[in-house]
Amino acid sequence: MGNCCSGKADKSLSVNQVVMCPSCQARSKSVGLMTLLHQVKAPLNRSLSDKAYFFCAQVDCDTVYFSLDGLRLNREQVREPVGQKSEDPERTLCYCFDISDAMVSDEIRLTGTSSSKAFVVEQTKIKNCACDIRNPSGRCCLKEFPK
Numbered sequence: 001m002g003n004c005c006s007g008k009a010d011k012s013l014s015v016n017q018v019v020m021c022p023s024c025q026a027r028s029k030s031v032g033l034m035t036l037l038h039q040v041k042a043p044l045n046r047s048l049s050d051k052a053y054f055f056c057a058q059v060d061c062d063t064v065y066f067s068l069d070g071l072r073l074n075r076e077q078v079r080e081p082v083g084q085k086s087e088d089p090e091r092t093l094c095y096c097f098d099i100s101d102a103m104v105s106d107e108i109r110l111t112g113t114s115s116s117k118a119f120v121v122e123q124t125k126i127k128n129c130a131c132d133i134r135n136p137s138g139r140c141c142l143k144e145f146p147k
């Protein structure tokens with residue numbers, strides 16, 4: 001993992017565990033309880049316990065989070081639309097700073113570079129991001145940006 005945001009990751013997890021989504025078999029990365037507490041709708045978020053959860057980023061799969069003991073949470077059970085699971089141009093790329101895919105694409109088309117991405121890079125360097133609670137994946141958004 002890069003230098004971004006990893007410091008605040010859930011300490012109870014062995015980092016970067018990857019297992020298959022029970023719904024679509026996509027490789028899904030571990031995500032901390034802190035992320036789910038902030039992403040899952042109430043009162044469902046109160047029933048969560050401190051165990052290993054995983055985030056499925058597959059666009060056409062309805063499962064957002066799952067655990068190894070059979071829990072599956074779908075799109076209806078999380079608070080915000082999951083950008084990773086959408087192909088809508090307006091989908092969110094950066095949850096910390098409210099940046100959409102369309103915003104970045106427009107910048108690249110007009111100027112050849114993305115000032116939004118530059119801003120995110122700058123802010124993550126000085127640890128002003130909040131990916132572990134803002135991003136449904138619990139991880140830094142930078143890898144989601146168009147190259």
Ligand SMILES: [Zn+2]
Nearest residue numbers: 021024056061
């Ligand atoms: Zn899935």
